[in-house]
Amino acid sequence: MEAGHVLVEDVRDAIVVNRQMARSMNVEIYSRRLETFRVTETINRRPGIPPRSYGVDLRNRRCDCRRFQTLHYPCAHVVAACAKVNLNVEQFIDDVYTLERTLCVWENEFPVLPDLSTWEVPMTTFKLVPDRGLRRNPRGHPQSSRIHNEIDIRKKFDGKRCGLCKLAGYSRNKCPQRNYHVGQLSRSDRN
Numbered sequence: 269m270e271a272g273h274v275l276v277e278d279v280r281d282a283i284v285v286n287r288q289m290a291r292s293m294n295v296e297i298y299s300r301r302l303e304t305f306r307v308t309e310t311i312n313r314r315p316g317i318p319p320r321s322y323g324v325d326l327r328n329r330r331c332d333c334r335r336f337q338t339l340h341y342p343c344a345h346v347v348a349a350c351a352k353v354n355l356n357v358e359q360f361i362d363d364v365y366t367l368e369r370t371l372c373v374w375e376n377e378f379p380v381l382p383d384l385s386t387w388e389v390p391m392t393t394f395k396l397v398p399d400r401g402l403r404r405n406p407r408g409h410p411q412s413s414r415i416h417n418e419i420d421i422r423k424k425f426d427g428k429r430c431g432l433c434k435l436a437g438y439s440r441n442k443c444p445q446r447n448y449h450v451g452q453l454s455r456s457d458r459n
Contacts, residue, residue: 269367275358279341279365283357290348297352303327305352307345324349329360341365 273280292311298304303326308319322332322345329336335343340362342350350357363369404410431440440446 269371274366275361276365276367276370279361282341283347283361286342286344286347287351287357289344290351293345293348295348295352300353303353305349307348309345326350326355326360336360 275283289311292309294308294310296306296308298306305324305326306321307324308321310319324331324336324345326346326349331337331343331345333343333345336346342357342360346360347357349355350360428439429436430438430443432443433445
């Protein structure tokens with residue numbers, strides 16, 4: 269404040285950057301009375317991609333990029349619109365960003381906390397008991413919490429099925445028709 273600054277340093281830096289970006293934007297005045305503009309970005313455009321344009325409403329403090337209404341200080345589009353009609357950009361910066369407001373926040377004195385050993389802590393009158401139903405199983409696969417229906421019910425099956433003939437009681441290695449299937453496979457491989 270002694271140096272004559274009114275705004276917080278971060279906002280001052282952001283306004284400087286926004287002024288530099290605003291120099292390369294085209295501004296069309298829609299209504300001088302309603303303070304509405306169409307600002308078109310021309311910087312960093314790749315060939316074949318049309319330039320982006322944003323609507324700026326100074327009276328209602330709105331920009332289509334939403335930075336103006338979110339951050340409460342002018343974005344580059346608002347700075348470009350203000351430059352077009354010779355308005356002071358700083359009038360659109362919220363009072364929260366002034367050094368006076370910042371000092372008001374920090375001017376309150378914080379009380380000194382007493383030593384931790386002198387604190388009076390009331391005894392707990394209840395016992396915390398964890399809900400064992402919410403506890404995860406630390407080992408194995410996670411348990412499914414899906415509700416099963418009739419599609420999920422399998423028919424009871426006794427024993428193994430053969431992978432070749434699909435009959436119950438033995439596996440593929442002991443299938444009586446194994447030689448027949450192996451012979452078929454070898455003949456079809458030759459063709």
